[in-house]
C-alpha cells in the first residue's frame with residue numbers, strides 16, 4: 001500500500017446559487033459554500049488525516065475550500081500548489097448563462113449531454129475528455145509520484161476536473177460517468193496500491209446530496 005489521495009469539490013459558489021454556468025469564471029463561495037468546505041474539513045479531521053501537501057486550481061472557490069479544509073485539520077500553513085490544470089471544465093459560450101434558460105433554449109437532453117457526457121463539448125468549451133486531457137497529465141507528473149512515495153495529498157478542485165480523475169481511478173465507462181455528479185464539500189479518500197490502482201475508497205459524507 002502506498003499513499004493517500006483525498007479529492008474534495010469546492011463548496012457552493014455564488015454562481016452555483018444563481019444557477020449560472022461557471023467554468024473558468026471566478027465567483028467566490030457563498031456562506032453555504034463556506035459551511036460545506038468547513039464540514040468537509042471537519043470530516044477529514046475526524047478521520048484523523050494529516051496531509052503532506054495540497055493542490056488546488058487557479059480559481060478562488062477551490063482555493064478557499066482548500067484553505068478551509070487545511071484550517072480544519074490544523075494545517076493552515078501547509079504547502080499548497082495552485083495550477084490551472086485543475087480548473088473547472090471551460091464552459092465556453094455557456095459561461096455566465098442561466099442553466100434553466102439554456103434548457104429552455106436548447107432542450108433538457110442537449111444541456112444534460114453538454115454537462116455530463118464524456119466527449120461532447122459545450123459550444124466553444126471543453127468536454128470531459130478535453131478536461132481530462134489536461135488534468136490527467138498533471139496528475140501523472142505532479143501528484144501521483146507523491147502518493148506513490150507514501151505521501152498524503154489533498155486536491156481541492158471542481159465538479160468536472162475531479163470527475164475526470166474519478167473516471168480513471170474508479171475505472172468508469174463513458175456511460176457510467178454520465179450519471180456521476182460530485183457533492184460539494186464531500187471528501188473522497190483513496191488509498192492507492194504501488195501500481196497506482198485503487199486499494200480502497202471511502203466517501204466521508206453524502207454524495208447523493210449532489211446538485
Ligand SMILES: O=C(O)[C@H](O)COP(=O)(O)O
Nearest residue numbers: 020021022023088115159
Ligand atoms: O462550472 C459550473 O457551472 C459548475 O461548477 C459545474 O457545472 P455542472 O454541474 O454543469 O457540471
